[in-house]
Amino acid sequence: MNFITTKDDLLHSVNIVQKAVSNKTTLPILEGILFKVMDNTIYLMGTDLEIGIKTELPGKINSQGSVVISAKLISELVRKLPDDDVFLELNENYILNIKCLNSEFNIQGQNGNEFPQLPEVHSDKEISINKELFKSMIKETIFSVAKNENIPILTGELIEINDGIIKFVALDGYRLALRQGKINDNIELSEVVPERTLSELYRIASLSTLDSVQISHTKNQILFRLGQTHIVSRLLEGEFMNYNQIIPQNSTTKVKVNVAELLSSCERASLMVRDGKSNLIKMNFINNILEIKSNSEMGTVNEQIDVEIEGESIKIAFNSTYFIDVLKIISDEEILLEFTTSVSPCVIKPNQGSNYTYLILPVRYIDH
Amino acid sequence: MAIRVLDKDTADKIAAGEVITDPTAVIKELIENSLDAHSTRIDIDVVDGGKKSMTITDNGDGILVDEVYLAFDRHATSKINKLDDLNELTSLGFRGEALSSIAAISKITMKTMSRQENIGSLVKLCGEQRQVQKRSFSRGTSIRVEDLFYNIPARLKHMKKGNDLSKDIIQLVENLALSHPNVSFSLNVDGRHTIRTPGDNNLHNCIFSIFGNEFGNNVIDIKYENKPLLITGYIGKPSYTRNNRKHQYIFINNRFVQDNKIAKAIEEAYENMIMINQHPVFILNISIPPHMLDVNVHPSKTKIKILNESLVLLLIKDGIKKKVRESSSVNISHQIKNNTAQILLDEYVQEKITPITSYSTNTIVTQTQTQTQTQTQTQTQTQNPKQVNKNVNPKDEQIISKFQSNLDISKDVSKILQDFNDTTYIGQIFFTYILFEGKDFILIVDQHAAHERILFEDITIKVKNGSMVTQQIIPVNIKLSPSEYQLLISNQQLFYKVGFELEEFGDNTICIRGVPIFLNKTQDHKLLIDIIEDIDTKIDSSNIAKFEEMIIRSSCKKAIKANEKLSYKEIDSLIEQLTLCDYPYTCPHGRPTYVRMTKNEFEKKFKRI
Numbered sequence A: 001m002n003f004i005t006t007k008d009d010l011l012h013s014v015n016i017v018q019k020a021v022s023n024k025t026t027l028p029i030l031e032g033i034l035f036k037v038m039d040n041t042i043y044l045m046g047t048d049l050e051i052g053i054k055t056e057l058p059g060k061i062n063s064q065g066s067v068v069i070s071a072k073l074i075s076e077l078v079r080k081l082p083d084d085d086v087f088l089e090l091n092e093n094y095i096l097n098i099k100c101l102n103s104e105f106n107i108q109g110q111n112g113n114e115f116p117q118l119p120e121v122h123s124d125k126e127i128s129i130n131k132e133l134f135k136s137m138i139k140e141t142i143f144s145v146a147k148n149e150n151i152p153i154l155t156g157e158l159i160e161i162n163d164g165i166i167k168f169v170a171l172d173g174y175r176l177a178l179r180q181g182k183i184n185d186n187i188e189l190s191e192v193v194p195e196r197t198l199s200e201l202y203r204i205a206s207l208s209t210l211d212s213v214q215i216s217h218t219k220n221q222i223l224f225r226l227g228q229t230h231i232v233s234r235l236l237e238g239e240f241m242n243y244n245q246i247i248p249q250n251s252t253t254k255v256k257v258n259v260a261e262l263l264s265s266c267e268r269a270s271l272m273v274r275d276g277k278s279n280l281i282k283m284n285f286i287n288n289i290l291e292i293k294s295n296s297e298m299g300t301v302n303e304q305i306d307v308e309i310e311g312e313s314i315k316i317a318f319n320s321t322y323f324i325d326v327l328k329i330i331s332d333e334e335i336l337l338e339f340t341t342s343v344s345p346c347v348i349k350p351n352q353g354s355n356y357t358y359l360i361l362p363v364r365y366i367d368h
Numbered sequence B: 001m002a003i004r005v006l007d008k009d010t011a012d013k014i015a016a017g018e019v020i021t022d023p024t025a026v027i028k029e030l031i032e033n034s035l036d037a038h039s040t041r042i043d044i045d046v047v048d049g050g051k052k053s054m055t056i057t058d059n060g061d062g063i064l065v066d067e068v069y070l071a072f073d074r075h076a077t078s079k080i081n082k083l084d085d086l087n088e089l090t091s092l093g094f095r096g097e098a099l100s101s102i103a104a105i106s107k108i109t110m111k112t113m114s115r116q117e118n119i120g121s122l123v124k125l126c127g128e129q130r131q132v133q134k135r136s137f138s139r140g141t142s143i144r145v146e147d148l149f150y151n152i153p154a155r156l157k158h159m160k161k162g163n164d165l166s167k168d169i170i171q172l173v174e175n176l177a178l179s180h181p182n183v184s185f186s187l188n189v190d191g192r193h194t195i196r197t198p199g200d201n202n203l204h205n206c207i208f209s210i211f212g213n214e215f216g217n218n219v220i221d222i223k224y225e226n227k228p229l230l231i232t233g234y235i236g237k238p239s240y241t242r243n244n245r246k247h248q249y250i251f252i253n254n255r256f257v258q259d260n261k262i263a264k265a266i267e268e269a270y271e272n273m274i275m276i277n278q279h280p281v282f283i284l285n286i287s288i289p290p291h292m293l294d295v296n297v298h299p300s301k302t303k304i305k306i307l308n309e310s311l312v313l314l315l316i317k318d319g320i321k322k323k324v325r326e327s328s329s330v331n332i333s334h335q336i337k338n339n340t341a342q343i344l345l346d347e348y349v350q351e352k353i354t355p356i357t358s359y360s361t362n363t364i365v366t367q368t369q370t371q372t373q374t375q376t377q378t379q380t381q382t383q384n385p386k387q388v389n390k391n392v393n394p395k396d397e398q399i400i401s402k403f404q405s406n407l408d409i410s411k412d413v414s415k416i417l418q419d420f421n422d423t424t425y426i427g428q429i430f431f432t433y434i435l436f437e438g439k440d441f442i443l444i445v446d447q448h449a450a451h452e453r454i455l456f457e458d459i460t461i462k463v464k465n466g467s468m469v470t471q472q473i474i475p476v477n478i479k480l481s482p483s484e485y486q487l488l489i490s491n492q493q494l495f496y497k498v499g500f501e502l503e504e505f506g507d508n509t510i511c512i513r514g515v516p517i518f519l520n521k522t523q524d525h526k527l528l529i530d531i532i533e534d535i536d537t538k539i540d541s542s543n544i545a546k547f548e549e550m551i552i553r554s555s556c557k558k559a560i561k562a563n564e565k566l567s568y569k570e571i572d573s574l575i576e577q578l579t580l581c582d583y584p585y586t587c588p589h590g591r592p593t594y595v596r597m598t599k600n601e602f603e604k605k606f607k608r609i
Helices: A007-018 A071-080 A131-139 A195-207 A259-272 A320-329 B008-014 B023-036 B065-071 B083-088 B098-105 B153-157 B162-179 B203-211 B213-217 B260-269 B309-334 B339-363 B367-391 B399-409 B415-420 B447-465 B482-490 B492-498 B526-536 B544-559 B568-579 B599-605
Strands: A002-006 A032-038 A041-047 A051-057 A060-063 A065-070 A085-090 A095-100 A103-108 A127-130 A156-162 A165-171 A175-182 A189-194 A212-217 A221-226 A229-234 A253-258 A280-286 A289-296 A299-306 A308-311 A314-319 A334-339 A346-350 A356-360 B041-047 B053-058 B107-113 B120-126 B129-135 B140-146 B184-189 B192-196 B219-226 B229-236 B248-252 B255-257 B282-287 B424-429 B433-437 B441-446 B470-479 B501-504 B509-518 B594-598
Touching: A002 A007, A007 A032, A007 A041, A007 A051, A007 A071, A007 A085, A007 A195, A032 A071, A051 A195, A065 A071, A071 A103, A127 A131, A131 A165, A131 A175, A131 A195, A131 A212, A156 A195, A175 A320, A189 A195, A189 A212, A189 A229, A195 A221, A195 A229, A253 A259, A259 A280, A259 A289, A259 A299, A259 A320, A259 A334, A280 A320, A314 A320, A320 A356, B008 B083, B023 B041, B023 B053, B023 B098, B023 B140, B023 B162, B041 B162, B065 B107, B065 B120, B065 B129, B162 B184, B162 B192, B162 B203, B162 B248, B162 B255, B192 B203, B203 B213, B203 B219, B203 B229, B213 B219, B219 B282, B219 B309, B229 B309, B248 B260, B260 B282, B260 B309, B415 B568, B415 B594, B424 B568, B433 B568, B441 B447, B441 B568, B447 B492, B447 B544, B447 B568, B470 B501, B482 B492, B482 B501, B482 B509, B482 B526, B492 B501, B492 B544, B509 B526, B526 B544, B594 B599
Parallel strands: B041 B184, B248 B282
Antiparallel strands: A002 A060, A002 A085, A032 A041, A032 A065, A041 A051, A051 A229, A085 A095, A095 A103, A127 A212, A156 A165, A156 A189, A165 A175, A175 A356, A212 A221, A221 A229, A253 A308, A253 A334, A280 A289, A280 A314, A289 A299, A334 A346, A346 A356, B041 B053, B053 B140, B107 B120, B107 B140, B120 B129, B184 B192, B219 B229, B229 B282, B248 B255, B424 B433, B433 B441, B441 B594, B470 B509, B501 B509
């Protein structure tokens, strides 16, 4: 194996595939990145057997071959190289010689043929989705994915496509986040993608200059393609919770509120919440005023916001974190809050349209 | 009182027909006689476990020459005259049976001289033969019993080995010596000194002389009065426990008794502070007016009946509990040289005690009690903001300074604050223990135990106040075994108090709609399953309070994450919360939350000293 590339290209490619490299593995070879030259293309690949990332590296090829190099070492090394052409040559015993200006490295590698292959995802139908929409769909739902593994299926997000509408759904038992958008393909799909895949995808998509992401899937794998970069991930097995059943359709109280005001009030109220004891903020919607209270042994806080209330007044308490998480990622100026009782969920919807639906379950407490 | 034979009526009512079965019984009777005779010194000499000979010598009242004949008659006693005297009984014996029973089965030599006379008597008894001579001795009585059971070969044959008998005798003398610190006991077994107590009326010295230094240093002097009850003696520190109950001595009016109920009540007072299968040590004398007692239930008088027993037990438990908790803070009184600190300490003890009593008697919840509880709570709540204000000092990042300022303004001069005062954080080891360095010692905190204690107290208070917070969840259905289902459904109310919202779903399925929030962390439904699994085996749901505690204990055990790396900030807040605990020294299962090691101990390990 012998090829020439530039430092910038090499760094970019290493950064992409490194995201799939696991640092805790029982298989030592998985701690490395595969460099492979085949069919006039230079490939870089990393995997932890759950996610695999493969990308192409532009460069001038002299001969074929493959080697696995420690991901940690190569990324550190490339980052510190001078800004110039890089010459890579594989010698005997899997020693990779790297030259760049006056620097020369000889790195011990491993046999490239021992590296696991990426699973093949062949599907007739490929869905194309706008990259910016795809990114915001991930960002606006991913915080609601379950952190613990009690219900394994909830550690992923449901991607559902139906009638030209794509939906991302995440829920962790205490809250639900649903984001939807339009696509042009008329395809049906309903799969659960692990949280980690999506968060890596978000980062890789941010690095990419392309406009769209292509998605295709087989029975238990899903492939995301951004130009020459392929991200293959295992899908979560099992049935996702029927989220439509959880979202209440009717409400007795509707509140229109300014997002920025509500967020900063909530954040101030949560200042009283430190290191446990109580993480509650109590909301009282009455006479077009929202009163937010919070108290702990540190002190008390009382906030008031002008709102538009339609329907009955209501007193309800929430875990402040859940509320703040949602408010932080909403870019609209105003939203609608919908309530039924003080122990049933609060639904957050846009004032216009139906791009997103968030649902937060309240906290039951006894007012002394 | 002179010796006289009880009239038949009285004798019949109290007669027990006590049978002397072994040398221990003989020694017990004779020592008790000596004690009843106001002796201040009793020497016991035993050869071959008492089979060969036993000699008990005292410096007591002695027996008048004229009464010596009577002493060995059945139902002859100087201790009572009529049955009613039992109500005001202060002596250990009262039946007048002992000497005659012993005389019937052994050879006795008695030397006695009364304080009131110048001449004493020497009595030799062997079966029907009686020899009495007038002789002069030192004041007191000395009785020598030889050849026990010489005339009952069947019993003689079944006597234990000499060594075993000696062990029993030593134990017996221990009991009697501990119950009478004002009397100097000395026990010789086969010519060897085994027990010698000073008899200076100081129980602590007595304990030292019998059990040695380690034991003596690990007990706390207590005196608790709650009329008509008076408890005095020594209890072991919660950190000093044994794995059997051998070192638990209960005396009622200086009489050794074996009463499991009292022992259990005392052990319950240590609840949450000692490890499972460990037992506290204690040597306690409980003074109860004689009219509340019946000692005449068992020939050997080690069983006792108490009037209003359950009330007395409750009083004992509460009293000991109070003292045990107090003990940790009282301990430092030796360490503090500063007078102001001492005053603060006293105030602290007084203040701190009140909420504890109302808390511990909470099993019988009355309105006033809950009121006082909420009052004390609001008090602490109003106090705290002051603390916060004074504490605001941006440079104050050191744990130490925080504790110091805490120390200045609040009266919480508890032992734990003393311990952590002036210590610097060193680091965390094994992701389990946190080290602090002090002037010439280090403190090792078990973060799990500490966390468990904090959780336990936090949840307990919240549950008692009914202020447990429940996070509603998207309902989860769980299928259980019929017995688990039954357990949950029949205690639904209790689980609700702890923060679980359950609903019957039929067919052994429950629907979980809400989970508790402990310390800023929402728990998940899995916790409920863990709790059920934890308590199903040892279920006793009849005792609601106990059951509730079990749920709480179990839930905080499950809520803790093991092997967690903690940030500096987390450690800071952990220690701060621990210091605010009601009883911060052990986790709810009795493991210590922190230990203290002195520089000395390190130097010893490195052979420097």
